[in-house]
Structures are given as structure tokens and as C-alpha cells.
Amino acid sequence: xxxxxxxxxxxxxxxxxxxxxxxxxxxxxxxxxxxxxxxxxxxxxxxxxxxxxxxxxxxxxxxxxxxxxxxxxxxxxxxxxxxxxxxxxxxxxxxxxxxxxxxxxxxxxxxxxxxxxxxxxxxxxxxxxxxxxxxxxxxxxxxxxxxxxxxxxxxxxxxxxxxxxxxxxxxxxxxxxxxxxxxxxxxxxxxxxxxxxxxxxxxxxxxxxxxxxxxxxxxxxxxxxxxxxxxxxxxxxxxxxxxxxxxxxxxxxxxxxxxxxxxxxxxxxxxxxxxxxxxxxxxxxxxxxxxxxxxxxxxxxxxxxxxxxxxxxxxxx
Amino acid sequence: xxxxxxxxxxxxxxxxxxxxxxxxxxxxxxxxxxxxxxxxxxxxxxxxxxxxxxxxxxxxxxxxxxxxxxxxxxxxxxxxxxxxxxxxxxxxxxxxxxxxxxxxxxxxxxxxxxxxxxxxxxxxxxxxxxxxxxxxxxxxxxxxxxxxxxxxxxxxxxxxxxxxxxxxxxxxxxxxxxxxxxxxxxxxxxxxxxxxxxxxxxxxxxxxxxxxxxxxxxxxxxxxxxxxxxxxxxxxxxxxxxxxxxxxxxxxxxxxx
Numbered sequence: 001x002x003x004x005x006x007x008x009x010x011x012x013x014x015x016x017x018x019x020x021x022x023x024x025x026x027x028x029x030x031x032x033x034x035x036x037x038x039x040x041x042x043x044x045x046x047x048x049x050x051x052x053x054x055x056x057x058x059x060x061x062x063x064x065x066x067x068x069x070x071x072x073x074x075x076x077x078x079x080x081x082x083x084x085x086x087x088x089x090x091x092x093x094x095x096x097x098x099x100x101x102x103x104x105x106x107x108x109x110x111x112x113x114x115x116x117x118x119x120x121x122x123x124x125x126x127x128x129x130x131x132x133x134x135x136x137x138x139x140x141x142x143x144x145x146x147x148x149x150x151x152x153x154x155x156x157x158x159x160x161x162x163x164x165x166x167x168x169x170x171x172x173x174x175x176x177x178x179x180x181x182x183x184x185x186x187x188x189x190x191x192x193x194x195x196x197x198x199x200x201x202x203x204x205x206x207x208x209x210x211x212x213x214x215x216x217x218x219x220x221x222x223x224x225x226x227x228x229x230x231x232x233x234x235x236x237x238x239x240x241x242x243x244x245x246x247x248x249x250x251x252x253x254x255x256x257x258x259x260x261x262x263x264x265x266x267x268x269x270x271x272x273x274x275x276x277x278x279x280x281x282x283x284x285x286x287x288x289x290x291x292x293x294x295x296x297x298x299x300x301x302x303x304x305x306x307x308x309x310x311x312x313x314x315x316x317x
Numbered sequence: 318x319x320x321x322x323x324x325x326x327x328x329x330x331x332x333x334x335x336x337x338x339x340x341x342x343x344x345x346x347x348x349x350x351x352x353x354x355x356x357x358x359x360x361x362x363x364x365x366x367x368x369x370x371x372x373x374x375x376x377x378x379x380x381x382x383x384x385x386x387x388x389x390x391x392x393x394x395x396x397x398x399x400x401x402x403x404x405x406x407x408x409x410x411x412x413x414x415x416x417x418x419x420x421x422x423x424x425x426x427x428x429x430x431x432x433x434x435x436x437x438x439x440x441x442x443x444x445x446x447x448x449x450x451x452x453x454x455x456x457x458x459x460x461x462x463x464x465x466x467x468x469x470x471x472x473x474x475x476x477x478x479x480x481x482x483x484x485x486x487x488x489x490x491x492x493x494x495x496x497x498x499x500x501x502x503x504x505x506x507x508x509x510x511x512x513x514x515x516x517x518x519x520x521x522x523x524x525x526x527x528x529x530x531x532x533x534x535x536x537x538x539x540x541x542x543x544x545x546x547x548x549x550x551x552x553x554x555x556x557x558x559x560x561x562x563x564x565x566x567x568x569x570x571x572x573x574x
Contacts, residue, residue, distance in 0.1 A: 008546075068454055093474040097456045100441040105449035109408050113441045119374070121324045125524040125537070131436050134334045135341070136542060144565060167367075177453040198573055207527045222567075225476075230370035233493075240364025240459075240494040246330045246437065247352050247433060247493055255573040266330055272542065276571035278563055280553065294566045298553020306560035307530070314564060314574055 002122075003035035005084040005145070007075060007095060008046050008058070011067075015049045018195055019091035020157035022150045025117050026088050027054035029162055032119035033085055039165065040078040042066075047165045054160035055084070062171040065180065066094045072101045073173035079106065081168065086124050088117075089090065091149040092194070099149045106142030113274070115154035115252070124148065132246035132269040152195045153252050162224050191225040198224030198255045201244055201271070202232060205281060206261020206301055211238035214304045215259065221311045227251070227271075229261050245270035259300040263288030281303070318368040318463060320361035321376050321396065322429040323416050324354040325389070325404075326385040326434040330524035339539045340405065341436075342356035349372070350385045353403040353431025359498040360431050362393040364463050371395045374422050377415045378558035379406040383514060397514045398423070400522065410436075411529040413445035420450065424484060427468070432457045432490040440490075445487035454488040455481050459495055 004026040011018045015023070023039065030037040030286040039050045042065075059081065061074035075098065079087060079137040088096035089101070091113050103110045116127035130137050141148065172203045193199060199207045200222065212226070219226045227249075228242040245252055246266040256274035261267060263279075263286055271277070272291050279292035289295040295302060297310035328346045335342040350358070361372045373396040374389040376382045384405075386397040400415050406488065407415070420428055431445035447454035459478065460471035473492050480487070485520045501509075519526045553559035568574050 010367045049566035068447075068456075072448070093457065093472075096440055097444060097522060100444040101448045101454070103441070104445040107410070109410050110439070110441050111534055112441060117501060128438075130438055130539070131328070131334050131341075132330075133542065137339075137539050137540055140537055141533065142535060144534045178455065178481050178483040181482055184471075184478040184480070186476055186550065194475060222472045233436075240492070241476065243493070250438070255444060255567060255571045275359075276573065278566065279440035280559075280563075284550070289550055293548035293570070294549075294563065295406060295547060295548065295550035296559045296563065298559055300554065303553055303559045303563075306556045307563050309569075310560045311574070314568070 001031035003082060003084050004030040004033070004037050004083040004086045004088065004317055005078060006037070006039045006051050006055070008039040008041045009090060009092060010043055010046055013045060015046060016090065016092065017157060018092050018150070018152040020053055021152065022039065022088045022090040023053035023055060024158045025100030025150060026086070026157040027085055028126070029117060029119045034083060038082050038084070039229070044167045047167050051162045052159045053180060054162050058165040058169055060303055061167045062172045063188060065177055067176040068097055069125060069176045069178065070102055071098050071172045072105060074170055075102050076105050077170050078175070087145045087147045089149045091151050095149055099117060099147055103147050106145070108147055109141055109271040110147060111139050111141050111148040113151045114148050115151045115152070119149060129263045130265070130274070132250050132275055134269045151252065153197065159228060174208040193225050193227060193244065193249045193251055196225035197252045197253050197257040198222055199227045199244070199251060200224050200259070201227030201229065201261055202256045202259055203229035204231045206232065206237070212238055214300065218257070218304055218308045218311065220317070221308045229267050230264070258288055259304055261288055262286045263291070318364055318427065320364055320427045320429060321368040321373045321420050321423055321425045322354070322358045322361045322374055323442070324358065324385050324389060324433045325351045326378055326382040327351045327382065327434055330435055339536045341539070348381060348384065350388055351431050351435045351520060353433060353435065353491055353516050356388045356493060357429035358389050359496045360461055360491060361427065361461060363496065364427065365393070365395070368463065369376045373398060373425070375416060375419050376402070377402060377412055386514055387499065387509055390512050392499060394400040394416050395510060399514050399516045400519065401516060402414070402519050407530050408532050408534045409441035409540060410445055411531065413442050413449055414524060414529055415519060415522065416442065417446045418450035418516040418524055419517070420446065422435065427463070427485060427486045430488065430490045432492050432502040433496070433528060443488055443490040450487050452486050453483040455483055456490045458489050459492050461489060461495065475479050496508070538556065
């Protein structure tokens with residue numbers, strides 16, 4: 001049967017947004033292929049939510065927190081029971097760690113970081129950005145199962161209104177050789193670039209490290225993540241986790257606000273697929289204006305604080 | 318402590334990409350060592366400087382990829398293996414099979430990769446090799462300590478970091494920030510010229526070329542993104558008016574508030 005199996009990740013008792021997106025596109029593929037949507041999760045508590053997104057079955061293994069080896073074994077077992085035509089992973093840190101490992105075990109390929117997926121002529125067809133978005137490749141995944149990782153924010157998350165999925169318990173696989181010693185969590189309020197719906201980015205126009213506070217204040221007020229150009233990361237103004245572009249993160253949020261970012265080709269490649277782009281730069285010739293939907297030629301040190309205040313006022317209403 | 322570093326030779330990140338058929342047009346394109354592989358190489362060289370052993374660099378690719386090996390030798394790698402073949406015709410699993418077979422032929426404790434090849438942007442080959450070799454893996458590493466038969470590695474995850482411990486041999490994929498890669502010294506460049514690069518074919522590794530080059534992920538077409546024509550551009554001399562304009566845009570068009 002030409003079903004679809006989705007690796008459903010749980011965080012704080014709920015499915016991650018990126019997993020809900022993967023379930024949604026998974027459901028559409030399953031419909032097109034004439035099969036059933038199922039999910040794999042580390043906890044049976046996911047059954048109800050996965051059901052709402054259209055999953056009929058949830059394969060559950062008591063594997064606890066993420067670890068490559070136990071999850072690979074459990075997922076391979078879920079694949080062997082469900083016999084899906086397609087397996088999807090959300091392109092999260094764990095999804096990208098796991099998908100290639102599972103694929104190598106099953107001797108199949110992976111389409112990474114896809115932003116479009118369709119089932120045509122009995123095959124999985126995907127579009128994926130390459131060269132950090134300087135080009136787009138359309139690929140056909142020929143193996144069974146065909147595996148893809150979905151780019152966060154590229155697909156909508158839509159419930160289908162189904163009841164709780166049936167839970168199928170899998171054996172708990174052997175232990176992991178890799179041990180988690182500790183997790184360092186950042187300061188409260190920090191949001192990851194990959195999944196953020198709004199990103200506020202700063203570039204060299206900020207002039208010095210401490211001026212990233214202008215970016216952070218707006219990001220905090222608007223509920224977005226902090227992005228940065230490569231130049232500011234290389235100068236040591238901000239951690240690499242924040243870098244947008246070819247040697248950083250490729251992002252496609254709903255709203256991207258770039259302040260003091262001139263728009264080097266590497267940066268543009270990493271963010272030009274954002275749905276709405278606002279740029280603030282004092283140089284009217286800055287390349288960023290070529291892709292901005294709204295460009296403001298002006299002083300970010302004046303405009304950002306004014307905008308932060310406006311956003312706070314708007315949110316208070 | 319012996320390390321193997323798998324590197325790839327990719328178009329310069331500054332380059333504009335031109336397309337020929339379903340492939341990137343290589344004519345006139347400058348190639349570099351994939352940036353994340355530089356962090357992997359630097360880390361392996363540091364391990365060698367601390368605990369001795371060899372750093373073997375491995376690449377699978379056409380003739381031009383030999384440049385990447387020379388560059389790595391100039392920076393401090395001690396041995397180099399070039400598996401010749403049209404790696405552009407293989408997919409990630411095919412490449413992983415070639416690299417896994419090559420790694421098996423060399424003494425090693427640690428296997429390094431960049432977290433992804435810049436260009437193809439897959440991020441698949443490192444974990445696939447780990448699986449083929451049956452090794453533990455730590456991906457997207459920003460800090461590494463090598464102990465007695467074990468490593469402690471910091472793995473970047475969504476806006477946080479995990480500290481993981483793994484037994485050796487293990488696969489590590491390098492993230493930017495792991496270290497500051499050195500430049501090749503003149504002495505290094507001269508010394509690198511004297512190192513013989515071990516050249517192999519896919520068949521030499523005992524692999525079936527048909528299987529390695531069989532594409533499980535077939536590129537049907539390659540296109541440039543649509544040119545975005547810039548939108549409105551306004552004068553922001555009045556900061557409050559500009560802020561108001563942006564807010565209106567965010568609310569009415571982006572609908573993000």
C-alpha cells in the first residue's frame with residue numbers, strides 16, 4: 001500500500017510545528033497515492049494530535065529523548081511494519097540527523113530540505129533549494145521508501161479533523177552509545193532561526209556588537225528570531241547560530257526585516273524566499289533593496305527604536 | 318589518534334551560478350574546499366598536533382578535486398586519497414558508499430566531515446557513512462574534546478546546544494564556529510607538493526560502479542529562482558513616519574502581527 005510515514009517530534013507534550021507541517025503534506029501525498037498516513041513518535045501521547053492531522057496509526061517506541069541510534073532502529077522497525085511508499089522527516093536538527101541514517105540502513109536516497117512535494121506517476125517528486133537558494137532542483141526519489149526532509153515553514157500545518165490515531169507499540173531498541181551529558185539552553189526568549197515565522201536581522205550597518213540590542217529589542221517585541229549577516233558573525237559580534245545565508249541558515253519566514261544588511265549574494269541566497277521582506281539601509285543602492293518588498297532608505301538607529309515602540313503599542317491593543 | 322577527513326570540492330560561495338541542462342555550468346567557475354570541511358580539517362589537524370597520528374584527507378571527485386587535497390595537505394594533513402569518479406553523477410548514498418569503503422582501508426579513530434557540502438546542501442553523507450560503518454555520530458559540532466577512547470562534543474540544535482559523549486571510532490560533522498581554520502604556510506605548500514596522493518578507482522575499492530552511480534535521487538531539472546523585482550522604496554528621513562509605514566505593511570500585507 002502506498003502510504004506515508006512521518007517522524008512526528010514531540011516538544012513539551014505537543015507535536016513540533018515543523019512536524020505538523022510534515023504531517024499535513026504527508027496526508028496530501030498519501031491521498032494522492034491512495035494510501036494511509038501514519039506517524040512514528042516516541043510517546044503514545046502524540047496519538048490524538050497526530051490523528052487530528054490525519055494519521056490513522058502512530059507507531060510508538062519508548063525511546064525517550066532523541067538519540068541517533070535508538071531512533072534509527074525504532075524508525076526502521078516502523079518502516080518495516082508500515083511498508084510506506086514515502087517517509088518524511090521535518091528538517092529539524094533531529095530530523096536531519098536521523099533521515100540520512102535511516103536511509104543508509106534501508107539503502108535508499110533522501111531529498112533534503114524540500115519546499116515542494118508531490119506524488120506523480122507513482123513517484124515522489126520534490127523541489128529543493130541548492131547553492132543556498134541560488135538555484136532550485138526538482139528531483140525524483142526512486143527508492144522504496146522514498147525519503148525526504150521538509151523545510152520548516154515551507155508547508156502549511158492544517159488539521160484534518162480526524163480522531164485519535166491507533167497506537168501500535170514497537171519493541172524498545174538497544175541502548176545508545178552516544179550519551180547526552182547536558183543541554184545548554186539559551187537565555188529566555190531566544191528563538192531558533194529555522195522555525196521562526198518572523199526574523200529580524202542585523203548587518204554591518206549596526207557598526208558594533210553592542211548595537212545588536214536594536215535588533216534584539218525589535219525581535220523580542222515582535223516575537224521573532226534574531227538573524228545576522230556573515231560579516232557580523234565573522235567580526236565576532238554575534239554567535240554563528242544566528243547567521244543567515246550560504247554558510248549559515250537558509251530561512252523562509254513569513255516576514256524578514258533586514259536592518260543595516262547590504263545584501264551580499266550569500267545573504268540574499270539565504271533569505272530571498274522569505275514571503276515578505278522589509279529592508280532598512282542608509283545606502284539607497286544597497287543590493288538588499290532589489291529583493292525587498294518594502295525598502296526604507298534611512299538611519300536604522302532612529303527607525304528601529306521607533307518601530308519597536310510602534311510594535312509594542314500595536315501588541316498592547 | 319588517527320583521523321580521516323572527508324572533503325569535497327565545491328563552487329566558490331561568492332560565485333553566481335549558471336545552469337547548463339540539469340547541472341551547474343562549471344565553465345569559468347572557481348572551486349574551493351567546501352567551507353564546513355575546512356572546520357573539519359582544522360579540528361583533525363589540532364587533534365594530530367596534540368596527540369600525534371595521521372590526518373588522512375579523502376575526496377571522491379573528478380581530476381580537479383585533487384586541488385582540494387593539495388590544499389588540505391598544505392594546511393597540515395599528512396596523507397591523501399583521491400577516489401576518481403564523476404561524483405556529480407552519484408547521489409549522497411553513492412558518495413557515502415565510496416567514502417565508507419575508503420575509510421575502512423585506512424587506520425582511524427575519528428572520521429570528520431563538514432556538516433554539509435556547500436552547494437548541494439544535503440547534509441547527508443556524514444551520517445550515511447556513520448551508518449555504513451556502524452559508528453556513533455555527532456552532527457553539527459561546535460566544540461570537541463578528545464579523551465581516551467572517547468569524545469565529548471557540543472552539538473548545535475534549535476537555539477540550544479547538547480553536550481554528548483561518544484566512544485571511538487566515531488563520526489563527527491563540523492559546524493562553523495568549531496575553530497578558526499588556519500591558512501596554508503609557504504612551507505606547508507612546498508611540503509604538500511612532495512606528498513604522493515594515493516589515487517584509486519571505484520572498482521579498486523571493491524565497489525560496483527553501477528550501484529555507486531545509480532541515482533536514487535534523480536535531478537529532473539535545475540532552475541534559477543525567479544528574479545524578484547524590488548517593491549516600494551521610500552525615504553526614511555522621518556523615523557516615526559517610516560516606522561508607521563513599516564507597521565502598516567506588516568499588518569496589512571504581511572499579516573504578521
